Amino acid sequence: xxxxxxxxxxxxxxxxxxxxxxxxxxxxxxxxxxxxxxxxxxxxxxxxxxxxxxxxxxxxxxxxxxxxxxxxxxxxxxxxxxxxxxxxxxxxxxxxxxxxxxxxxxxxxxxxxxxxxxxxxxxxxxxxxxxxxxxxxxxxxxxxxxxxxxxxxxxxxxx
Numbered sequence: 001x002x003x004x005x006x007x008x009x010x011x012x013x014x015x016x017x018x019x020x021x022x023x024x025x026x027x028x029x030x031x032x033x034x035x036x037x038x039x040x041x042x043x044x045x046x047x048x049x050x051x052x053x054x055x056x057x058x059x060x061x062x063x064x065x066x067x068x069x070x071x072x073x074x075x076x077x078x079x080x081x082x083x084x085x086x087x088x089x090x091x092x093x094x095x096x097x098x099x100x101x102x103x104x105x106x107x108x109x110x111x112x113x114x115x116x117x118x119x120x121x122x123x124x125x126x127x128x129x130x131x132x133x134x135x136x137x138x139x140x141x142x143x144x145x146x147x148x149x150x151x152x153x154x155x156x157x158x159x
Contacts, residue, residue: 001078002082004039005078005081005082007035007039007040007043008043008044008046009074009077009135011043011044011063012047012053012077012132013135013139014029014150014154015029015064015065016132016133017147017150017151019155023056023061023063024063024064025061025062025063026041026062028154029044029063032150043081046081047063048063049080050076052065052076052077052080053065053066068133069131069136071131072132073128073129074127074128074132075128087120088113088116090110090112
């Protein structure tokens, strides 16, 4: 998984704490964690194509969450950044080994392929079962000053 997933998740979380209606530029979001703005902008554009954030052009433009945090799952963000391809791809290497057969679909019969697919399904279910609101709640419970300090940081660095 690329670092862009982590950056996108943290950026989305920060967008939950900005002043209502305020848009954040990619540069400001990137500065928060000292990330390369151009690369973060690519991640934010992917989130916009997926309907997770909206992008408004112009001097007062930037990014906002397109949906309520409770309506954005971690899987939504991961899929927006990484795509829908499976993490494990069975190339049916058994077909090329001793006793391999052309008439067998090893993606369905191989114990390794089956195990990897079960693990991925469990991982995807876990991500689909957690929303941005869930993560926000955990962070706010553990670190109650985070929303205010995040808003303050952005307010002090207005363009």
